[in-house]
Amino acid sequence: MRNWAGNLEYAAASATRPESVEELAELVAGAARRGERVKALGSRHCFNDIADTGGVHIVLDRLPSAVELDAARRVVRVPAGLTYGALGAALEREGWALHNMASLPHISVGGAVQTGTHGSGIASPALAAAVTAIELVRASGEPDRLSAADGEEFLGSVVGLGALGIVTALELAVEPSYQVRQQVFEDLPWEAVLTDFDAVAGDGYSVSLFTDYAGDTVAQAWRKVRVVADAGEGAAPSSFFGAVPAQRPRHPLPEMDAGNCTQQLDVPGPWLERLPHFRHEFTPSAGDELQTEYLLPRARAAEALRAVRALAARLAPLLYVSEVRTVAADEFWLSPSYRQDSVALHFTWRPLQREVESVLPELEAALAPFGARPHWGKLFAVPPATIAALYPRFEDFRRLVAERDPAGVFRNAYLDRILG
Numbered sequence: 001m002r003n004w005a006g007n008l009e010y011a012a013a014s015a016t017r018p019e020s021v022e023e024l025a026e027l028v029a030g031a032a033r034r035g036e037r038v039k040a041l042g043s044r045h046c047f048n049d050i051a052d053t054g055g056v057h058i059v060l061d062r063l064p065s066a067v068e069l070d071a072a073r074r075v076v077r078v079p080a081g082l083t084y085g086a087l088g089a090a091l092e093r094e095g096w097a098l099h100n101m102a103s104l105p106h107i108s109v110g111g112a113v114q115t116g117t118h119g120s121g122i123a124s125p126a127l128a129a130a131v132t133a134i135e136l137v138r139a140s141g142e143p144d145r146l147s148a149a150d151g152e153e154f155l156g157s158v159v160g161l162g163a164l165g166i167v168t169a170l171e172l173a174v175e176p177s178y179q180v181r182q183q184v185f186e187d188l189p190w191e192a193v194l195t196d197f198d199a200v201a202g203d204g205y206s207v208s209l210f211t212d213y214a215g216d217t218v219a220q221a222w223r224k225v226r227v228v229a230d231a232g233e234g235a236a237p238s239s240f241f242g243a244v245p246a247q248r249p250r251h252p253l254p255e256m257d258a259g260n261c262t263q264q265l266d267v268p269g270p271w272l273e274r275l276p277h278f279r280h281e282f283t284p285s286a287g288d289e290l291q292t293e294y295l296l297p298r299a300r301a302a303e304a305l306r307a308v309r310a311l312a313a314r315l316a317p318l319l320y321v322s323e324v325r326t327v328a329a330d331e332f333w334l335s336p337s338y339r340q341d342s343v344a345l346h347f348t349w350r351p352l353q354r355e356v357e358s359v360l361p362e363l364e365a366a367l368a369p370f371g372a373r374p375h376w377g378k379l380f381a382v383p384p385a386t387i388a389a390l391y392p393r394f395e396d397f398r399r400l401v402a403e404r405d406p407a408g409v410f411r412n413a414y415l416d417r418i419l420g
């Protein structure tokens with residue numbers, strides 16, 4: 001079996017699909033007794049070996065799939081293997097919503113939360129911020145539940161890199177459904193971005209900039225605004241910091257058809273059909289691309305963007321497009337936006353792994369002065385010791401993993417590298 005991008009063939013000996021939490025608990029306990037390793041596999045959208053294992057993959061798609069809404073408490077209990085797209089549709093039917101979505105709705109809730117996946121928005125934290133409780137099967141095979149009331153251990157476990165247990169369900173905070181309008185603007189002057197990054201990134205509920213870092217303008221700015229009830233629709237803005245509204249739907253890659261992108265042109269629609277860039281109905285089974293992403297303090301966005309622009313010619317042969325987003329701070333120990341309002345510099349590369357890997361150290365050297373934290377699920381070359389130093393609670397996480405999984409049942413080569 002391969003990951004979504006097809007750049008990694010998993011080394012797992014086999015995959016198994018438990019049909020109940022009890023069966024899953026048996027599986028994990030049995031593996032622990034035999035000294036074997038197991039690993040939860042989500043929707044396979046990571047670009048590195050974080051989800052790989054030399055042992056057995058556990059796929060959760062046959063666990064009970066009910067989505068249980070508790071409107072009074074404003075939470076929903078979600079099976080970990082469900083995709084955000086399916087969850088969004090279930091919530092919208094009942095009149096509820098999440099605070100944000102990633103660019104693609106096809107990723108599993110469990111896998112996305114474990115790696116600190118995020119959307120964009122100055123005031124919008126990563127998807128994990130919605131988590132109020134997780135249910136998991138521990139390395140011993142025992143089921144466990146952690147909620148915000150468990151304090152420190154909860155904060156250490158939600159973004160857990162798959163190291164602390166197999167998450168079977170999550171409880172997420174929900175809010176009443178809302179409408180969003182999405183508009184794409186073209187040719188945003190770099191000067192506007194570099195002069196007041198916060199003004200540009202904060203002009204909307206969610207703003208994404210798509211660029212190749214060359215030239216005087218950013219190719220596209222995607223602006224998503226929440227429709228305020230009873231405020232009337234108003235006219236679509238005719239400019240965005242000097243950028244002009246696109247006259248037809250756009251794909252982030254100029255040469256690509258926009259048919260698989262969510263509705264643009266400022267047409268209001270439900271949150272789940274506007275916050276992701278890509279439509280849920282369009283199911284890409286594989287992608288001819290690689291991805292890399294770094295999060296760093298938003299206050300240093302302009303400096304970091306200048307540093308990457310200086311590398312534009314070096315990146316050009318490998319880069320499809322780069323996306324610049326913002327992520328609000330959260331409290332999860334290993335979240336790349338831990339206690340840091342962040343700017344996220346994302347790179348969609350051509351599927352040239354060797355060449356991409358050879359350019360990453362240069363890119364990372366340019367971003368190192370800003371304490372850039374790599375996305376856990378994408379390609380990076382930052383040495384483990386450097387990563388550890390970027391997270392104030394890293395040692396606490398290492399201790400928590402050693403305590404909760406002393407025999408290394410959930411370990412894999414990735415965790416062995418990162419945690420030592």
Ligand SMILES: Cc1cc2nc3c(=O)[nH]c(=O)nc-3n(C[C@H](O)[C@H](O)[C@H](O)COP(=O)(O)OP(=O)(O)OC[C@H]3O[C@@H](n4cnc5c(N)ncnc54)[C@H](O)[C@@H]3O)c2cc1C
Nearest residue numbers: 040042043044045046102103108110111117118162167377
């Ligand atoms: C086209 C595309 C677009 C993307 N867009 C974004 C984006 O907008 N923002 C962003 O931040 N990222 C984005 N990503 C990255 C993606 O969100 C992450 O890689 C995410 O982890 C994918 O979830 P998954 O279920 O596919 O994880 P997998 O690759 O299957 O697994 C990832 C990790 O989670 C663990 N895991 C999975 N399920 C469980 C579970 N139930 N219990 C415990 N551990 C578990 C795995 O063991 C592994 O360690 C994108 C990726 C692609 C391919």
